[in-house]
Amino acid sequence: MPVAAKADVVVVGGGPGGFAAALQAARMGASVVLVEKFDMPGGVHTSGLQGAANEGVGGIHTELMARFEAAGYIYIATEETLPEWTGNPLSHYEKMKKPGDRFSRSSFNPEGAGSIMSAMLAEAGVEAMFGTAFLDVALNEYGDGIDAIIVANASGIQAIQGRIFIDGTGTSELVARAGAPFVRGGGPQPSGADWDGRHRPIPGGLLWTMSGVDFTKTAAHQKTAKDPTLAKLIAEADAAGDIPQGLYRPRMTGKGVYGEHYIGHPTLDMSPIEAPDSFILWQNVPYEWALHMDDDARDEARAKSALRGFIDAEAQFLRKYVPGFENAYLTNVGRYVGTRDGRHPLGEYIFSIDDAQQGRSFDDAVTSPMTKTFFWDGFKRHTFQVPYRCFLPKKIDNLLLTGASLSFSYETIFMVMRNFPWCTQTGEIAGFAAARSVEQGIGPKELQWDQPYF
Ligand SMILES: Cc1cc2nc3c(=O)[nH]c(=O)nc-3n(C[C@H](O)[C@H](O)[C@H](O)COP(=O)(O)OP(=O)(O)OC[C@H]3O[C@@H](n4cnc5c(N)ncnc54)[C@H](O)[C@@H]3O)c2cc1C
Numbered sequence: 001m002p003v004a005a006k007a008d009v010v011v012v013g014g015g016p017g018g019f020a021a022a023l024q025a026a027r028m029g030a031s032v033v034l035v036e037k038f039d040m041p042g043g044v045h046t047s048g049l050q051g052a053a054n055e056g057v058g059g060i061h062t063e064l065m066a067r068f069e070a071a072g073y074i075y076i077a078t079e080e081t082l083p084e085w086t087g088n089p090l091s092h093y094e095k096m097k098k099p100g101d102r103f104s105r106s107s108f109n110p111e112g113a114g115s116i117m118s119a120m121l122a123e124a125g126v127e128a129m130f131g132t133a134f135l136d137v138a139l140n141e142y143g144d145g146i147d148a149i150i151v152a153n154a155s156g157i158q159a160i161q162g163r164i165f166i167d168g169t170g171t172s173e174l175v176a177r178a179g180a181p182f183v184r185g186g187g188p189q190p191s192g193a194d195w196d197g198r199h200r201p202i203p204g205g206l207l208w209t210m211s212g213v214d215f216t217k218t219a220a221h222q223k224t225a226k227d228p229t230l231a232k233l234i235a236e237a238d239a240a241g242d243i244p245q246g247l248y249r250p251r252m253t254g255k256g257v258y259g260e261h262y263i264g265h266p267t268l269d270m271s272p273i274e275a276p277d278s279f280i281l282w283q284n285v286p287y288e289w290a291l292h293m294d295d296d297a298r299d300e301a302r303a304k305s306a307l308r309g310f311i312d313a314e315a316q317f318l319r320k321y322v323p324g325f326e327n328a329y330l331t332n333v334g335r336y337v338g339t340r341d342g343r344h345p346l347g348e349y350i351f352s353i354d355d356a357q358q359g360r361s362f363d364d365a366v367t368s369p370m371t372k373t374f375f376w377d378g379f380k381r382h383t384f385q386v387p388y389r390c391f392l393p394k395k396i397d398n399l400l401l402t403g404a405s406l407s408f409s410y411e412t413i414f415m416v417m418r419n420f421p422w423c424t425q426t427g428e429i430a431g432f433a434a435a436r437s438v439e440q441g442i443g444p445k446e447l448q449w450d451q452p453y454f
Contacts, residue, residue: 003159005127007033008438010149010162012134015043016420017403018168019117020060020427026124028435033160034126035151037133038335040114041121043170045420047335049207049280051273053106054421058454061424073112077105077272084219089229092271092282107273137178145398146178164434164444165399171294171342172405180393185292185341185410202341204293205284206307208333213277218324229267233321244313246286283307294342303337347407349389356412362387364449366429372416388449391430397443402430429453
């Protein structure tokens with residue numbers, strides 16, 4: 001097999017985790033190849049359209065926010081540009097606020113952001129191979145290290161050799177192909193959710209955008225028709241055969257994260273993005289379907305075609321029935337259905353909800369104590385650290401984990417420990433660890449980690 005490239009560090013996947021890992025390792029002097037199947041870095045946040053911008057949390061994340069801002073790619077909606085938004089049942093993020101509350105919702109333009117991230121990789125000297133799909137690994141003769149990855153692209157099937165590899169696939173695909181241990185998404189579920197014994201992953205979703213929306217008109221209709229959730233319009237469209245089964249499904253009830261988050265779409269689920277008349281909308285996989293899109297091609301295909309069907313139906317419904325959407329048009333559909341609960345690698349340490357609840361600290365902590373709100377145990381705040389060992393998978397000695405592929409239990413990974421800022425931080429940490437290991441001529445498991453990076 002032809003060898004396309006050789007590098008100190010080979011990163012698979014260019015999402016927030018893989019992107020920051022490649023950038024940091026290259027900035028520290030390592031030669032770096034990044035393999036990404038789509039046409040830009042950013043993963044769920046660019047190719048998947050999830051352009052939620054956050055306050056910088058330091059390092060590459062803060063730099064990214066500043067670069068997006070300087071390029072004019074940040075858009076901020078407030079109570080002045082979008083009155084009637086807080087407390088509105090259609091709002092993804094602000095529906096829990098009280099009507100009239102102040103708010104500031106910042107988003108970035110996913111396409112523009114992807115171009116900036118691409119330029120940053122080039123500036124740092126990363127060889128970014130876009131349009132290149134990772135297929136498999138070639139292990140060493142002992143089976144405890146990766147010699148090369150096998151990829152497919154316009155040149156055919158090729159090998160890329162490296163000293164240290166980083167799994168930035170978001171679904172631990174490199175871990176799985178290398179034979180390192182992991183558990184499948186969908187752990188034991190909160191009460192009632194695994195009624196038939198099937199483990200259901202936290203559903204993934206496909207995001208899409210619509211422009212030309214006059215939301216002032218929609219809000220006026222919600223009030224005058226006394227139809228805050230648009231339930232009356234949905235019922236009317238349903239009676240006319242314009243709503244496919246499952247499009248507006250009730251949220252499931254039950255304890256824990258699944259009760260009130262992401263499960264079911266009783267109505268529109270939207271948030272401002274890019275411009276005053278543009279919104280991003282969520283289409284999540286129906287939870288009941290128990291799809292494992294990360295490791296089952298039929299499940300992935302079913303999710304893609306069903307969600308695109310829902311999006312088309314929703315766009316038609318909005319234009320035909322909902323005041324304010326008469327002149328709206330579908331602008332973009334994400335390039336892929338994002339996975340929220342894929343494989344969970346079993347690393348040298350598995351970070352669990354107990355670690356957060358007990359507020360554990362570690363000698364090999366990668367950050368100073370962090371305080372985060374956990375959905376799983378009823379929105380409680382916990383202050384804790386995360387050990388470097390969560391970045392080290394068992395069995396394979398020259399592989400680092402990052403982003404949504406860290407060694408975390410599935411309750412902790414839900415939303416809290418796999419958000420964009422944190423994934424960017426973990427990428428930077430993994431890139432640092434890889435470059436340090438290269439400098440010292442050791443594997444990442446031998447690296448002495450004695451002070452927090454952040
Ligand atoms: C629907 C959805 C909505 C979300 N909403 C939010 C939100 O509002 N705020 C927030 O902070 N976080 C949100 N998240 C979480 C966050 O987006 C992810 O956890 C984060 O993007 C994970 O980063 P990552 O780098 O690990 O993986 P990803 O972002 O998934 O990136 C993985 C990259 O690897 C590439 N890749 C995968 N397999 C291969 C292969 N075989 N060959 C080559 N390339 C490959 C993919 O193309 C992709 O670019 C959401 C996630 C989803 C799925």
